[in-house]
Amino acid sequence: MRTAGLFPMLLAVAAMSVPAAAQIKPAALAPGDIIAAAPAAAWVDIPHDDLLVMTLAPGAGGKPRRVVIQLMPAPFSRGWVGNIKALAKAHWFDGTAVVRVQDNYVTQWGDPNGEDKVKAKKLPAGLAQMTEDQYEVVADDKQLAASLGRQAVEDAADRAAAAAAPAGSEEARLRGDIYAPRVLFHAGWPLGADAKGEHAWPLHCYGAVGVGRNLSPDTGTGAELYTVIGHAPRHLDRNIAVVGRVIDGMEHLSSLPRGTGALGVYERAAERVPILSVRLASDLPAPRRPAFQYLDTAGGSFSRYAEARASRRDAFFIRPVGGADICNIPVPIRRRP
């Protein structure tokens, strides 16, 4: 691989300037077709204990607004995820609100008086206090180490070859991006990692849920959360804890009116969107418990889907790229059939 050097890139670049009709098969499967054709075994149930159900006050015309968040599995962001589960169990979020919506950035929710020492809602006892080194994890978890090991990068020349490899090739799985020496999918999540695969961290893609905090060394508790509603602000990776992603009802957060205060904060209390309740799905009565699955990111259906996202050959496209930003390959999620 080291000697393959940059030839694959030159070939890929050359291919892109060839008129489309000469190089592509018409009407290849679109990413959505590949998802629809994935067998039942390609789908993984999301544990009810990892699903957070947030009920907002009804919208226009009394329309219910329910948002479902998938919390990150081990070993990522453990302390914050534990705090959020404790806050949900204590019904702490009930009566808080969406307080900030900044266009092309984030929608944020929590205690509107959180910054006011007198009026702030008291946090339950026993929340973990996290340190900044926990924004990333050491890859000593066996499954994570296996994901990283399968994609090991031996040295800088390997990385250069990976950067140059066409999408779908073995080498391409090693490549990173501007924000991380390596990017990969593991257990249904997009991750960044260092070149040696010793540390890994979750990414701020669209819909990612992170933990609001004050200035360093504060790391936040999990009582103030936000989700990404614009272009992935990847510069936040490892600067703030990512704890999950919105998997249903995203439109109830992304289509809210933008706040007119600094950083998109709602200036008047009446603009805030009340949060009626936040519960773990496992604490809801069975009929109200949502059930979701993600497409196994280690399987063939996902590989084909990712390749199709990287090189759109369905009828609409005339120039397949041969690569994709990892945040442009959202992990498919569905309701359990």
Next chain:
Amino acid sequence: MRTAGLFPMLLAVAAMSVPAAAQIKPAALAPGDIIAAAPAAAWVDIPHDDLLVMTLAPGAGGKPRRVVIQLMPAPFSRGWVGNIKALAKAHWFDGTAVVRVQDNYVTQWGDPNGEDKVKAKKLPAGLAQMTEDQYEVVADDKQLAASLGRQAVEDAADRAAAAAAPAGSEEARLRGDIYAPRVLFHAGWPLGADAKGEHAWPLHCYGAVGVGRNLSPDTGTGAELYTVIGHAPRHLDRNIAVVGRVIDGMEHLSSLPRGTGALGVYERAAERVPILSVRLASDLPAPRRPAFQYLDTAGGSFSRYAEARASRRDAFFIRPVGGADICNIPVPIRRRP
């Protein structure tokens, strides 16, 4: 430069794992501070003839909704831009509507009956018919050639060095990304280009405005437009014409309710947002003519701003990245003071 090889990347990666306090100056200027401090001469007036003013029906509580779009300057997308100006002059858009809002993708507007041969609104005579090769331009325009020339890439080894260079360095200006062998700013716009700088094309960043079309070889007229309201769908670059960007009132398009039909199409006519008028600013009476400026992308203020976006060293951040996705460096726009 060719021999510098990958050392800069290794240094950059090493620096990123050093605890933050040891490497950064606290409270360096944030990107916003740099914009605020830019001298008057760093700002460039946008010609009134390049500004499209779209007035939507008032929103909740009778709130006015005005969207301002900056059309691309020469030499990009000339035929489509000319068509859009002709359509505006003919008041053709008046009475059309926002017909589609797909979360994390696009808001689209035009004739709701555009696909219906009987009911479709008649287009004015004389619109240009564009070909697919015009999604990119040949860099024979002197200013564009100068921008590209200043950032010439001699061969693959240079590109590898560029990919590895730390942000802000001379080499870093040469680097491309997954979607384009080179990316650069020119005359206030983010562009992609081929390795030799012979062809360049506009990018689908957040807020970019593109031309809806049917299947290839159709290229659209400009009568159906969309804007990006989520993560940059860069796979659309050179597959669809980009003609401009929303520079004011983006929230009136990005915060609309998402459509529930396939691809986010509004299923009921009542959901559509009526477009009252679309005019070129140059055709409006002086008091209603908006005036905007962009920060000169060839100047020092923009360089400092871009570097600060790439390596956030203001108080909130603990790990500057040393690079940024070009769509994460939005060109600063302001009202003319």
